[in-house]
Amino acid sequence: MWMSVEVNGHIYEREVTEHWTLLRFLREDLELTGTKDGCSAGECGACTVMLNGEAVNACMVLAAEADGATVETIEAEAVDGELSEIQAAFARNYAVQCGYCTAGMVMSVRELLRLNSKPTVAEIKEGIEGNLCRCTGYQQIIEAVLDVSGQINNGTRGGLKYV
Amino acid sequence: MNDVFKYRAPTSRAELFGMLAAHGEGAKILAGGTDLLVDIRSGLVRPELVINLKKVEDFSELAWSQSEGLIIGPATTVNDVLHDAKVRDSYPLLADCALTIASHQLRNRATVIGNIVHASPGADMAPGLLCLGARVQIASQRGQREVPLKDFFTGVKRTVLSHDEIVEAITVPTSTARSRGSYRKLKRIDGHDLALVGVAVTSTDGAVRVGIGSAAPTPLLIEGLTDEDPADAVVAAARDAIRPISDLRCSKEYREYMIEVFVRRLLEEVR
Ligand SMILES: Cc1cc2nc3c(=O)[nH]c(=O)nc-3n(C[C@H](O)[C@H](O)[C@H](O)COP(=O)(O)OP(=O)(O)OC[C@H]3O[C@@H](n4cnc5c(N)ncnc54)[C@H](O)[C@@H]3O)c2cc1C
Ligand code: FES
Ligand code: FES
Numbered sequence: 001m002w003m004s005v006e007v008n009g010h011i012y013e014r015e016v017t018e019h020w021t022l023l024r025f026l027r028e029d030l031e032l033t034g035t036k037d038g039c040s041a042g043e044c045g046a047c048t049v050m051l052n053g054e055a056v057n058a059c060m061v062l063a064a065e066a067d068g069a070t071v072e073t074i075e076a077e078a079v080d081g082e083l084s085e086i087q088a089a090f091a092r093n094y095a096v097q098c099g100y101c102t103a104g105m106v107m108s109v110r111e112l113l114r115l116n117s118k119p120t121v122a123e124i125k126e127g128i129e130g131n132l133c134r135c136t137g138y139q140q141i142i143e144a145v146l147d148v149s150g151q152i153n154n155g156t157r158g159g160l161k162y163v
Numbered sequence: 164m165n166d167v168f169k170y171r172a173p174t175s176r177a178e179l180f181g182m183l184a185a186h187g188e189g190a191k192i193l194a195g196g197t198d199l200l201v202d203i204r205s206g207l208v209r210p211e212l213v214i215n216l217k218k219v220e221d222f223s224e225l226a227w228s229q230s231e232g233l234i235i236g237p238a239t240t241v242n243d244v245l246h247d248a249k250v251r252d253s254y255p256l257l258a259d260c261a262l263t264i265a266s267h268q269l270r271n272r273a274t275v276i277g278n279i280v281h282a283s284p285g286a287d288m289a290p291g292l293l294c295l296g297a298r299v300q301i302a303s304q305r306g307q308r309e310v311p312l313k314d315f316f317t318g319v320k321r322t323v324l325s326h327d328e329i330v331e332a333i334t335v336p337t338s339t340a341r342s343r344g345s346y347r348k349l350k351r352i353d354g355h356d357l358a359l360v361g362v363a364v365t366s367t368d369g370a371v372r373v374g375i376g377s378a379a380p381t382p383l384l385i386e387g388l389t390d391e392d393p394a395d396a397v398v399a400a401a402r403d404a405i406r407p408i409s410d411l412r413c414s415k416e417y418r419e420y421m422i423e424v425f426v427r428r429l430l431e432e433v434r
Contacts, residue, residue, distance in 0.1 A: 001170060018170040019213075021200070041201055048268050055268040060197050064170045065215055108268065129354045130266020 003067035007032070008076035016063045023047045025063035026073060034074040034103050038132070045131030048104035048111075049073045055111035057130070074103035077110075086110060089148035090141070097135035105131045109145055118149050168203075172215040179219055180304040183327045186212050192329060193217075194237060195272040197265070198281040216329065227253075233335040241270040241278070241288070253340040256363060260291040263348040266355045276330045279312070282320045282381065289316075289382035290363035290374030291346055295339040300332040307331070316381035342367040343433045347425045351412065359413045360421050364397075364429035366390055371397065371433070378405040378422060394430050401426050 004013045007030060016025060023040070026032045026049070038046030040059045047058040050072040077084040083091065086109050096102050105128060112119055112127030119127060124145045125138075133141065146152040173179040183190055191210035193199055194217065202208040216222055216237050223238035227249045235244065244250050245261040264270055264278070264287045278288045279299070289312075297312040304327060312333070315322050324330070344365030350356035361376035371388040385400050407418035 019168050040204060042197055042265070042269055045266065045268065054271045056271050057197075057268050060195075060200055060269065060272060062170060062193070062196065062200070062213070062215075064172070065193075065196075065217075067172070111267065125353075127267060130268050 001064050001067070003064060005066045005069055005071060007071045008073060016067075018062070018064050020063045021059050022049070022051070022061040022063045022066050022071070023058035025066075026058060026071070029063075032073050032075050036100055036103055038100065038104075043132070044101070045104040045108060045128075046101055048107040048131065050107060050111070053114075055107055074106060077106060085148050086113070086144075089144040093140050093144040093147055095136060095140040095144040101131055101133040101135075105133065105141060109141075109148070112145070113149060118151060119145065121146070168210050169212045170215065171212060172218040174218050174220060176219060176302070179214065179216060179329070180302070180327070182212070182214055183329070184304045188326050190214055190326070192280075194274040194277040195240065197269055197273045198277060198283075225250075229337060231334050232337040232340065233257075235275050235333040235335070237274065237276050237329065237331065239275055241265075241273045241275055242267070244275055245270065254295060254335060254342075256291045256295065256342065256344050256346060256365060257288070257335070259346040260288050260361075260363070263287050263346065263358075263361070269355075276333055279315070279333060280322060280324065280330055282316050282318075282322050284319055284380055284382060285358040285361065285377035286382060287346075287348060287358060287361055287376065290361050290376050292333065292335065293374040293382060293384040294344060294363045294365040294372040295335050295342060297333050297335045299330055300334060301328050302331040303328040313384045319380045339365070339367050345429060345432060347429060349421050349425070357412070360407075360418050360425065362422060362425035362429060364426060364433055366433040371430070373397065373401055373426060375401065375405060375422060378407045378418060380406070390434065394427055397430055398423050398426050 001016055001018050003016050026035050035049055036046035038044035042057050042060045048055050049058045052069050077087055086106050090096050108128050108131050124142050189211040191213055193213045193215045222236050224236040225239045225243050226234040241261045241264050245258050250257050275288050278286045292312055299310045299312055299315045301308050342365040346363040348361045349359040358377045363374040365372050369390045373385040375383045383404050385404050388397055407415045409415045
């Protein structure tokens with residue numbers, strides 16, 4: 001099918017394989033490999049991207065469904081090599097280890113903060129419920145979210161006492 | 164997806180019904196895709212044509228009218244219901260059920276009607292919709308029909324729908340608006356998980372209803388109880404209705420036990 005989709009501000013017009021997922025289209029056709037494939041089954045959240053401004057699992061959407069849509073991926077987070085606020089908070093709080101979950105995690109945090117600018121720890125846990133991380137134990141990620149939403153200061157950073 | 168299929172996104176009902184009638188069993192409806200794409204990937208379903216119905220005009224509507232009550236459309240997502248002011252005010256039980264489904268990003272796609280049509284015994288929207296007397300509006304090229312939700316399910320992942328039919332709406336009557344009641348879902352972990360059991364109890368003008376998921380081949384509705392019935396009688400009615408199995412998530416005995424616990428707790432809440 002011929003389709004037109006805006007990804008990270010660029011408009012792509014091209015033939016899309018009708019049985020491909022949006023995840024496969026992003027990674028293999030557009031070579032935007034920042035978005036990861038963890039399970040291909042909606043379980044892990046590594047493939048989370050923004051579709052028309054809302055977080056979705058790219059493995060649970062057909063590429064063809066994005067015809068006429070706007071997509072944002074992790075590649076749009078940093079601007080001119082400058083980390084976004086969420087990315088910087090992840091780095092500051094050691095919220096990244098192997099990094100496989102990070103792209104999806106950052107997208108989910110962006111969605112959470114879009115809907116709730118000062119989430120509580122319980123709300124953060126709910127917001128990242130669909131993103132599995134096998135390395136960090138989540139605590140550093142939760143701290144990164146508290147940090148980027150202005151709920152943590154230098155004195156309390158790294159204490160994990162909020163979690 | 165490994166399997167090759169064609170994709171279409173009709174924009175009118177007529178076009179959609181025409182495609183379904185022409186392709187028979189080879190066509191599959193795609194709503195949120197969160198059940199269908201998993202089934203295609205695992206080879207359980209092998210469609211030649213996947214028809215996205217979200218582009219059909221008016222299908223995303225979540226509406227309310229004094230005569231018909233709440234009208235849930237084919238593209239209404241679980242998060243649409245969860246955040247709707249009318250739902251929160253008049254049918255908070257549905258928001259309760261919605262919040263327990265999967266994760267936030269999945270709920271942005273998963274539809275309420277897809278949850279019901281997939282007809283998993285553990286579909287989390289079912290116990291609440293059953294208690295609230297929901298009705299299923301079915302349509303095809305041949306015409307329209309209406310089925311009470313309690314008669315819609317016929318077995319594990321089986322319903323009364325034929326291949327050329329779609330569910331055009333699920334309606335929830337005004338008579339059950341502001342019913343008291345809530346939903347409890349037992350999971351193995353705090354994060355997202357399918358239900359070990361799910362129980363809803365409502366009290367509507369003296370009538371008590373119990374909806375139970377993951378306890379029989381289909382979601383169950385237990386009716387004919389009143390506010391005067393002692394808790395033991397309600398538990399006995401639930402025990403008579405359920406036919407739980409043991410599976411990889413938990414044992415039959417644990418299901419039986421927890422259903423009783425939830426029925427008692429939820430009854431106390433509505434009384
Ligand atoms: C990781 C994960 C976690 C999940 N967790 C839960 C959970 O906690 N609780 C739960 O209940 N479910 C859960 N699910 C299942 C699923 O997300 C829900 O059942 C969802 O509501 C299905 O809706 P959908 O729009 O995505 O359906 P789709 O996959 O689009 O459709 C499901 C089925 O219904 C048919 N269909 C859809 N709409 C119509 C219509 N209008 N007319 C006729 N046929 C139609 C399709 O052809 C298909 O057979 C989970 C799924 C995943 C992948
Ligand atoms: S790859 Fe999409 S949720 Fe795991
Ligand atoms: S950092 Fe390794 S999975 Fe999260």
